[in-house]
Amino acid sequence: MNGKVTIYDIAKKLNITAATVSRALNGNQNISEKTRKMVLEAAHEMNYKQNKLALALKSGRSNYIGVIVPRINTNFFGSVIRGLEEELNAKGFNIIITQSHNDEAMEAKNIETLIDSHVDAIFISSSSKSSKALQKVLDAKIPLIFFDRRKIMDNVSSVTIDDFTGGYMATKHLIDTGCRKIAHIVSGPIELEIFRERHRGYQQALEDHHIEYRKEYVLKTNSSIEEGKRAVDILFNLPEKPDAIFSASDFVALGAIQELQARNIKVPEEVSVIGFANEPFTDFLELSITTVDQFPLEMGRTAARVYLNQETNPENKNIQKKVVLEPKLILRKSTR
Amino acid sequence: MNGKVTIYDIAKKLNITAATVSRALNGNQNISEKTRKMVLEAAHEMNYKQNKLALALKSGRSNYIGVIVPRINTNFFGSVIRGLEEELNAKGFNIIITQSHNDEAMEAKNIETLIDSHVDAIFISSSSKSSKALQKVLDAKIPLIFFDRRKIMDNVSSVTIDDFTGGYMATKHLIDTGCRKIAHIVSGPIELEIFRERHRGYQQALEDHHIEYRKEYVLKTNSSIEEGKRAVDILFNLPEKPDAIFSASDFVALGAIQELQARNIKVPEEVSVIGFANEPFTDFLELSITTVDQFPLEMGRTAARVYLNQETNPENKNIQKKVVLEPKLILRKSTR
DNA sequence: CTGTTAGCGCCTTCAA
DNA sequence: TTGAAGGCGCTAACAG
Numbered sequence: 120m121n122g123k124v125t126i127y128d129i130a131k132k133l134n135i136t137a138a139t140v141s142r143a144l145n146g147n148q149n150i151s152e153k154t155r156k157m158v159l160e161a162a163h164e165m166n167y168k169q170n171k172l173a174l175a176l177k178s179g180r181s182n183y184i185g186v187i188v189p190r191i192n193t194n195f196f197g198s199v200i201r202g203l204e205e206e207l208n209a210k211g212f213n214i215i216i217t218q219s220h221n222d223e224a225m226e227a228k229n230i231e232t233l234i235d236s237h238v239d240a241i242f243i244s245s246s247s248k249s250s251k252a253l254q255k256v257l258d259a260k261i262p263l264i265f266f267d268r269r270k271i272m273d274n275v276s277s278v279t280i281d282d283f284t285g286g287y288m289a290t291k292h293l294i295d296t297g298c299r300k301i302a303h304i305v306s307g308p309i310e311l312e313i314f315r316e317r318h319r320g321y322q323q324a325l326e327d328h329h330i331e332y333r334k335e336y337v338l339k340t341n342s343s344i345e346e347g348k349r350a351v352d353i354l355f356n357l358p359e360k361p362d363a364i365f366s367a368s369d370f371v372a373l374g375a376i377q378e379l380q381a382r383n384i385k386v387p388e389e390v391s392v393i394g395f396a397n398e399p400f401t402d403f404l405e406l407s408i409t410t411v412d413q414f415p416l417e418m419g420r421t422a423a424r425v426y427l428n429q430e431t432n433p434e435n436k437n438i439q440k441k442v443v444l445e446p447k448l449i450l451r452k453s454t455r
Numbered sequence: 456m457n458g459k460v461t462i463y464d465i466a467k468k469l470n471i472t473a474a475t476v477s478r479a480l481n482g483n484q485n486i487s488e489k490t491r492k493m494v495l496e497a498a499h500e501m502n503y504k505q506n507k508l509a510l511a512l513k514s515g516r517s518n519y520i521g522v523i524v525p526r527i528n529t530n531f532f533g534s535v536i537r538g539l540e541e542e543l544n545a546k547g548f549n550i551i552i553t554q555s556h557n558d559e560a561m562e563a564k565n566i567e568t569l570i571d572s573h574v575d576a577i578f579i580s581s582s583s584k585s586s587k588a589l590q591k592v593l594d595a596k597i598p599l600i601f602f603d604r605r606k607i608m609d610n611v612s613s614v615t616i617d618d619f620t621g622g623y624m625a626t627k628h629l630i631d632t633g634c635r636k637i638a639h640i641v642s643g644p645i646e647l648e649i650f651r652e653r654h655r656g657y658q659q660a661l662e663d664h665h666i667e668y669r670k671e672y673v674l675k676t677n678s679s680i681e682e683g684k685r686a687v688d689i690l691f692n693l694p695e696k697p698d699a700i701f702s703a704s705d706f707v708a709l710g711a712i713q714e715l716q717a718r719n720i721k722v723p724e725e726v727s728v729i730g731f732a733n734e735p736f737t738d739f740l741e742l743s744i745t746t747v748d749q750f751p752l753e754m755g756r757t758a759a760r761v762y763l764n765q766e767t768n769p770e771n772k773n774i775q776k777k778v779v780l781e782p783k784l785i786l787r788k789s790t791r
Numbered sequence: 792c793t794g795t796t797a798g799c800g801c802c803t804t805c806a807a
Numbered sequence: 808t809t810g811a812a813g814g815c816g817c818t819a820a821c822a823g
Contacts, residue, residue, distance in 0.1 A: 125800055136810050141802055151808060172517060172573050173800035176508045176815050183551075183572075191552070192533025200527065204554065213572060215519075216527070216552040218540065236519075236549060237508050259504075344739060373739060380741075400736045403680060403709060405716075461816055472794050477818060485792060509816035512799050 124167045133161055144169070175237065184212045185233035187243040189221045189268075195396050195415045196244070199266060202419020203242060210427060212239070219246045227252035234259050240426055244268040248310040262429060266422045267413070268313055276429065276440040278422040282313045285411045285446035286320025289365050289393045292409070292448055294328050296455040298363035298391055301325065302336040304350050304375070306368035306395075309339060317367045317395065336361060340371060347374020355382065362390055363454075369394035369401050372408055376453060380406075391454040407451035414444050460503045469497055480505070511573065520548045521569035523579040525557045525604075531732050531751045532580070535602060538755020539578060546763060548575070555582045563588035570595045576762055580604040584646040598765065602758045603749070604649055612765065612776040614758040618649045621747045621782035622656025625701045625729045628745070628784055630664050632791040634699035634727055637661070638672040640686050640711070642704035642731075645675060653703045653731065672697055676707060683710020691718065698726055699790075705730035705737050708744055712789060716742075727790040743787035750780050 126140040133140070135154065142150045143158035161167075175181040184207055188196040204214060215238065219226035223246060230252045233241055241256050244267040253270060256263045265277035293301050303321045307314045318337070325332050335357055340346035350371065354361055366372040372394030379386050386392055386406060394401055394410040401408035425440050462476040469476070471490065478486045479494035497503075511517040520543055524532040540550055551574065555562035559582060566588045569577055576598040581589065586606045592599045593610065601613035629637050639657045643650045654673070661668050671693055676682035686707065690697055702708040708730030715722050722728055722742060730737055730746040737744035757778055765771045 126802095127800080137800090138802080138811080139809060142809085145802080149808060154808080168571060170512075170573070170800050171571055172508060172512045173815090174802080176506075176512050176799090176817090177801050177803090179815075181508060190533065191527045191536065192530050194528050197526070197528025201554070213551060213568060214553075215549060217550075218537070232549060235504060235507050237506065377739065400739075403713065403736075405741045462818095463816080473816085474795080474818075475793055477816095478793085481818080487792060490792080506816050509799090510818080512801090512815090513817050513819090515799075 124165045125170070126167070129158060129161050129165060129167060132165070133157060179237075180239055181237045182212050183236060183238045184214050185229075185236070185238040185241040186214055186216045187219055187226060187229050187233070187241065187245070188216070189219055189244065189246050191216060191218055193396075194398050195267075195413060198415035199244070199419040199422075202416045202421075203423050204419075206420050206423030206427065221246045223247045223249070223252075230256060234261060240264065240430075242266060242422055242426070245270055246308075246311070248308065262426060264422050264426050266418055268311055270312070274437060274439050276425050276442075278418050278425060278442040278444070279313075280413045280418070280444045280446045282316035282446070283320040283323070285395065285413075286317035286365070286367075287324045288320075288446070288448045289317075289395070289409075289411055290321045290324035291328075292450075292454060293363040293365060293391055293393065294324060294330065296391065298455075299330060300336070300359065300361045301330070301363040301365060302338070302350075302354050302361040304347070304364060304366040304368075304371050305337065305339045306342045306346065306366055306371040314367055321365055342368040342370050344370050344374035344377070347371035347376075348378040349374075351375045351378035351382070355384070363392070364390065365393045367395045369396045369398040369408065369410055372410070372453070373400070373404070376406060376408065387453050387455045393454055397449055401449075401451065406453055409451045409454040410449050412447045412449050414447070418444060460501045461506070462503070465494060465497050465501060465503060468501070469493060515573075516575055517573045518548050519572060519574045520550050521565075521572070521574040521577040522550055522552045523555055523562060523565050523569070523577065523581070524552070525555055525580065525582050527552060527554055529732075530734050531603075531749065534751035535580070535755035535758075538752045538757075539759050540755075542756050542759030542763065557582045559583045559585070559588075566592060570597060576600065576766075578602060578758055578762070581606055582644075582647070584644065598762060600758050600762050602754055604647055606648070610773060610775050612761050612778075614754050614761060614778040614780070615649075616749045616754070616780045616782045618652035618782070619656040619659070621731065621749075622653035622701070622703075623660045624656075624782070624784045625653075625731070625745075625747055626657045626660035627664075628786075628790060629699040629701060629727055629729065630660060630666065632727065634791075635666060636672070636695065636697045637666070637699040637701060638674070638686075638690050638697040640683070640700060640702040640704075640707050641673065641675045642678045642682065642702055642707040650703055657701055678704040678706050680706050680710035680713070683707035683712075684714040685710075687711045687714035687718070691720070699728070700726065701729045703731045705732045705734040705744065705746055708746070708789070709736070709740070712742060712744065723789055723791045729790055733785055737785075737787065742789055745787045745790040746785050748783045748785050750783070754780060 126137045129140045130137045143155045217229040240262040242264045250270045263275045269277040305314050338350045372392050394408045397410045397412040401410045462473045465476045466473045479491045553565040578600045580603040599611045605613040641650050674686045708728050730744045733746045733748040737746045761776050
């Protein structure tokens, strides 16, 4: 009744030894069917619970998995975590979720904490410019798996989407629908690969269609509605105003649309807008937003499987696997 | 470099004993300044990390806190968790977040897992009709703290908002602005107190203003956009159509508005709509939604403090504390 | 001030 | 098939 029953208690009651109880409980073969049954029954009666802490100390494996994301309250990260959960819980792992709030110091602290907690692996969508903190994970011999936001590191598997293609297809769609003066909002630290790649896709699409790349059309912001408004403020004070905006974030796209409408600029007739991530709200706005889907659920599941596969097959241990998912353009009303 | 340095390694190197190293590391007074310094330096040099698992086994305290919510990817729960994080991380606790996905069996499983993991406390927004699984937490002598969705249980503290008042103020606002045929959508299991109370507030407001309560105006649904549409479908096939809808969920309110607009019914001119929770999207829709704010960040912080206070002062141990926060009506465009 | 000892709960050799 | 013993890493008596 107390949750404090140990194998010794069972042993004492049954006049056997703790080792035997342990064997019975763990399906060890070297034990008589009779004692096994006896032990199992007693364990059930006494409401025995294995102490995972002791097991962890003994085995060196905690069955905890650490997850670090910028924020949990978006559909994107929520869904990735759901995918991780599905696969990892089924294998008996617990997930410890931590948020970096896009702060490098906070992320480093979370990493420290997870290492200290002896998690069996760390899944991270990293907000860090430096790999210093991440290197500590490897130094501690803890498997590290990137998803979405990865860093270039040896011996680390990753599951990402092809952000270059995402940026390319978004930009190409704008071009295909007649836009020529296409602005791009880098709605996050350009030091992060995802934003660099989306930007590169944008650049490449322009080049392939012989459209000049203009520095003044590329803005760097954070991922917030406010920043989207601010971006429009800047862009539409330029001598030559854009006729389309490709934002690397849905939230910034939303802010941009709001500000455009506030200025009585028609979306998409005068200006087309594309976001990124396919957050649910992009769909249920009156003026729904064209965006790029990143398949977060699948990303989570895949990341989990990559890890499980590494762990199960020791020969895969040091094989870094880079899975790249294809993004998908979702056409809605904010583009022509 | 390996993360496997123990106090014995340090002791050996320094020709002292592990106990002394432990003392030095833990700020014990009974130790000479000289040895303390020596140990601290060596520990740093050898990159010593305390093994939390061993500490947990020894002390019986894991420094893990379990949190169970229906879903993490809403602003409401995301913010509550942020509040919990702020307060608990500062005190050295790690947070394990689990999702019940509004499923009673899943919630029971999460509870089991957290108990097995020897968490020091469990914070829960419960989706369960029965208290059976929750009782196990108490049986295991683990402190339990409810937030938002509580159950009636002895010896359990809770932090909630006054859902009755929330329902009342929403309904009263509709009445005050001229609505008389007010429908209510119970957008979740009526077995849960929050939905019962919001409904009760609705009922009381009608009564206080001498408006008849009509069974056919009260619908039970899940919390999804689709269900909001379906609700309107039902309500507007009634002989006498409502002129207002109070939904206990923002998502259902959104679906309702979408369906009303699809039917060319003007919001709020013909039908006013109020949601609940103040999810961000209610604000940034073109037709922003009037709703009830629940102060989730404060809820999380408060819940954490209630627990910390109980733990710190043993005399508070068995005092259940019921904190009730006041909700706030947020006026927007979906009501007159 | 420091060392010795024991034990948290479990599992796993090694013997018997 | 079972028991005895040791150890995972740490801390807290108890001695000295």
